[in-house]
Amino acid sequence: MATDGPIVVIGVGNDFRSDDGVGLTVARAIAALNLPGVTVIVGVADGSNLVTAWENSRAVFIVDCARSGAESGTIHRFDPLSEDIPADIFPRFSTHAIDIPESIKLGRLLGNLPPQLTVYAIEGENLAAGAELTYKVKTAAEKVTAMIQETIAHILPR
Amino acid sequence: MKNRTIKVDYLARVEGEGGLYVKVKDNKVADVKLNIFEPPRFYEAFLRGRHFTEVPDITARICGICPVAYQTSSVRAMETACGATVDGQLRALRRLLYCGEYIESHVLHIYMLHAPDFLGCEDVLDIAKVHPDLVKKALRLKKIGNDIMVLLGGREIHPINVRVGGFYKVPTKNELQTLVEPLTWALDFALATVKFTATLNFPDFEQDYEYVSLRHPDEYPLFDGRFVSNKGIDCAIDEYPQYFEEQHVAHSTSLHSVVKARGAYHVGPLARYSLNFDKLPEVARKAAKKAGLKETCFNPFKSIIVRAVETVFACNEALRIISEYKMPERPFVDVTPQAAVGHGASEAPRGTLYHRYRIGADGLIQEARIVPPTSQNQKIIESDLAAYVGKHLKLSEEKLTWQCEQVVRNYDPCISCSCHFLKLHIDRQ
Numbered sequence: 001m002a003t004d005g006p007i008v009v010i011g012v013g014n015d016f017r018s019d020d021g022v023g024l025t026v027a028r029a030i031a032a033l034n035l036p037g038v039t040v041i042v043g044v045a046d047g048s049n050l051v052t053a054w055e056n057s058r059a060v061f062i063v064d065c066a067r068s069g070a071e072s073g074t075i076h077r078f079d080p081l082s083e084d085i086p087a088d089i090f091p092r093f094s095t096h097a098i099d100i101p102e103s104i105k106l107g108r109l110l111g112n113l114p115p116q117l118t119v120y121a122i123e124g125e126n127l128a129a130g131a132e133l134t135y136k137v138k139t140a141a142e143k144v145t146a147m148i149q150e151t152i153a154h155i156l157p158r
Numbered sequence: 159m160k161n162r163t164i165k166v167d168y169l170a171r172v173e174g175e176g177g178l179y180v181k182v183k184d185n186k187v188a189d190v191k192l193n194i195f196e197p198p199r200f201y202e203a204f205l206r207g208r209h210f211t212e213v214p215d216i217t218a219r220i221c222g223i224c225p226v227a228y229q230t231s232s233v234r235a236m237e238t239a240c241g242a243t244v245d246g247q248l249r250a251l252r253r254l255l256y257c258g259e260y261i262e263s264h265v266l267h268i269y270m271l272h273a274p275d276f277l278g279c280e281d282v283l284d285i286a287k288v289h290p291d292l293v294k295k296a297l298r299l300k301k302i303g304n305d306i307m308v309l310l311g312g313r314e315i316h317p318i319n320v321r322v323g324g325f326y327k328v329p330t331k332n333e334l335q336t337l338v339e340p341l342t343w344a345l346d347f348a349l350a351t352v353k354f355t356a357t358l359n360f361p362d363f364e365q366d367y368e369y370v371s372l373r374h375p376d377e378y379p380l381f382d383g384r385f386v387s388n389k390g391i392d393c394a395i396d397e398y399p400q401y402f403e404e405q406h407v408a409h410s411t412s413l414h415s416v417v418k419a420r421g422a423y424h425v426g427p428l429a430r431y432s433l434n435f436d437k438l439p440e441v442a443r444k445a446a447k448k449a450g451l452k453e454t455c456f457n458p459f460k461s462i463i464v465r466a467v468e469t470v471f472a473c474n475e476a477l478r479i480i481s482e483y484k485m486p487e488r489p490f491v492d493v494t495p496q497a498a499v500g501h502g503a504s505e506a507p508r509g510t511l512y513h514r515y516r517i518g519a520d521g522l523i524q525e526a527r528i529v530p531p532t533s534q535n536q537k538i539i540e541s542d543l544a545a546y547v548g549k550h551l552k553l554s555e556e557k558l559t560w561q562c563e564q565v566v567r568n569y570d571p572c573i574s575c576s577c578h579f580l581k582l583h584i585d586r587q
Contacts, residue, residue: 045222045262045304045315048270048282052301098270102283109286110294 007152008057008114010041010050012064012100019072019124019137023063026120029145037156047098051107059116059155061148064090064100065124065137072125073136075144080104081117089121118151120144160185164547164559169566176573178562179409180547190544192536192566194410194573205526210236210495210517211322217513217528218316221572223266226259226311227506228528229320230381231513236322238396239500239517242493247486248324251310254334254479255317256380256504258306260472261344263507264427264465265303267570268351269296272462275564276358292354295347299469302344306337306476324490334480341480345473349445352466356449361561363549364456365542368417369429370534372505378437378471379430381504386433388454389420396501398512404529412573415534422537425509426569427464428455439478442470458542458568465507465570495521506531508570532571539569 011027014020024042031040041053054060066076068088078085085101098106100119107113122144125134133141164180181189201220208216213232218225230252237244244252269292270282279285286293304314309329311317319326370391374383385393391401402423404413417423432454435443446467455464497519503512509531516525542565550558 043313043315046266048266048297048300049304049314052297052304098282102281105283106286106293109283110290110297112294 005056005058005114006037006039007035007059007061007155008039008041008054009061009148010044010053010063012044012062016129016131018126018128018130019122019133020065020127021131022065022122022124022133022137022141025133025138025141026063026122026145026148029141030148033149035149035152035156038152047100047103048106050100050103051110051112054107054114054117055112057114059118059152060114061118061120061151062100063120063122063144063148065127066090066121067124067127068121070123071136072123072134073140074123075140075147076121076123077147078119078121079117080119081113085119085121116155118148120147162555164555164562166559166563169563176571178543178566180543180562182547182551185551187544187548190540190547191409192540192543194412194536198411202526202528205515205523208523210239210515210521210523211493213515213523214320214322215316215318218320220528220530222315223263223572224259224506224508224511225316226255226307226320227504227511229317230256230504231502231506231511231528232515233320233322233502234381234504235500235502235513235515236517237493237500238502239498239515240322240493240496241498242323242491244324244491247484248328248489248491250479250483251325251328253380254306254476255310255320257472257476257479258303258310260507261303261348261469261476262300262307263303263570264469264472265296265300265351267507268355268462268465268469269293269300271570272465272567273355273358275560275567276462296351299344299347299351302337302340303472305340309333309337321490323493324488326489328486328489330485331483334483338477338480341473341477345441345470345477348466348469348473349441352445352449352463352470355463355466358462360457360459361546362457363459363546365458365538365545367424367429367456367538368420368422369432370417370423370425371430371433371510372503373434374437376437378434378439378475379505381502385503385510387417387423388433389417391417395503395512396499398501398503398529399514402512402529402534404533410536412530412533412536414536415529416537422541423534424538425531425534426461427468427507427509428458428461429509430505431455431464431467438467438471439474441474442467445470458565461568461570468507495519508532508572509535530572532569532573535569535571539566539571542568 011023013023214229217228312319372379435453
């Protein structure tokens with residue numbers, strides 16, 4: 001839990017499932033800013049990789065697409081260090097790998113959660129095959145990018 | 159209880175969607191079905207008309223766990239069709255990338271998917287409550303496999319740096335050197351993993367399998383050599399269609415495979431190990447013997463030890479390749495298309511993966527055939543289930559159902575690949 005470790009931004013999702021690519025879109029937008037001390041991970045093969053990705057980091061932001069049934073483009077923001085992510089936010093994506101809430105539980109059991117952890121879940125509208133974000137989701141992606149950028153600015157020394 | 163039904167609608171800790179159905183009538187197993195209901199994915203159909211150079215990037219998408227296997231079998235098939243030879247350091251780099259996939263895939267299966275069965279845990283979270291240090295180390299080992307994939311493949315899922323003829327970009331000696339320290343630790347922990355898996359309790363269960371795998375004259379096989387079996391097959395990769403055939407069965411969206419002359423066969427770590435023990439490096443052979451394994455192993459539950467032995471192999475092989483590495487002048491060899499049929503095979507972590515393509519002189523794919531390991535293992539999984547349930551009818555419903563699921567997980571099936579998978583249903587009448 002080094003306070004001088006990197007800030008890690010992780011985008012989760014699938015570019016070829018329309019709005020499911022929103023997490024990756026946000027991660028790429030942060031990567032394009034070339035912020036010093038910020039590591040960006042665009043896509044993880046499975047949830048257990050999150051547990052190693054945030055090791056020794058000072059702050060972590062995870063962005064993924066939500067399917068809770070809320071209005072499309074809704075931004076859900078969670079601090080998993082102090083609250084549980086509601087079960088309906090991320091429907092299980094695999095019978096094989098572990099998902100974001102499980103990887104956070106695993107991190108807690110292993111004692112390697114970062115001192116600051118924020119999960120953004122952007123409500124998707126269209127998850128059919130396709131490479132485009134729908135309008136409301138794209139707008140939400142821009143907002144979340146700005147929110148993460150602003151939070152990072154507060155963490156990093158000026 | 160003379161008649162019963164065991165049914166699992168959705169098998170957990172396997173990749174993809176499938177189920178299991180066993181019917182017992184008058185204390186005899188009457189029917190076993192590994193139901194694969196994941197929708198078919200039609201890769202072979204939409205590869206038609208695509209350019210032969212697109213094949214590694216399209217087929218990598220078949221699997222998020224073993225994309226390198228798909229890429230390797232496909233590029234090998236295209237290179238064979240076009241008469242191109244990829245050898246020397248480019249071939250070594252391909253082996254290195256494959257070692258990364260072995261480490262990542264095997265460690266995922268050993269600790270996250272298979273170990274919970276032996277430890278009586280629901281999942282890896284349960285294991286972490288009791289053995290946090292073990293899980294931490296497992297994740298670190300898995301990440302090292304991942305790091306090889308990122309360095310050579312360009313990213314951790316569906317690598318983008320593999321092309322027909324080699325790579326788009328090859329690493330410098332210094333870049334590879336960064337893997338040496340982590341891999342040295344990885345080799346030690348892989349050896350500890352062999353020791354750990356050997357302490358687990360294994361059911362007394364052996365089957366008379368026909369094992370099939372590649373075999374290479376000089377090394378543990380990854381993507382070249384000949385097909386061999388312990389029941390007499392010894393054929394070139396392009397002779398595969400003469401010995402094996404795919405069959406459609408109503409309860410599965412994956413085709414079943416059989417040896418034409420005999421029927422069900424078994425691919426994967428146990429087959430590879432039992433047919434190639436002499437080709438393992440000394441460190442892996444010694445670890446296997448210390449763990450109580452013989453040179454062949456016919457207990458499918460012990461595949462967890464064999465995966466650990468193969469992880470030792472992969473770490474050792476990766477270190478060997480890096481120490482001998484000289485950066486090649488060009489990252490690829492030129493491959494000119496010609497009208498031909500090409501066959502390619504490689505040893506994916508869960509078993510042999512065979513590809514065949516017919517391409518035209520224009521380089522366009524006219525026909526594609528992909529035979530994944532899980533489709534080849536379906537029949538043998540069903541035969542294991544029938545034999546296992548037959549011997550353990552006195553077990554409680556709950557315990558028998560759990561162990562049936564374990565029988566399936568012994569094979570680390572990748573259902574998504576094979577439908578290109580799982581639910582258990584035991585029907586006792």
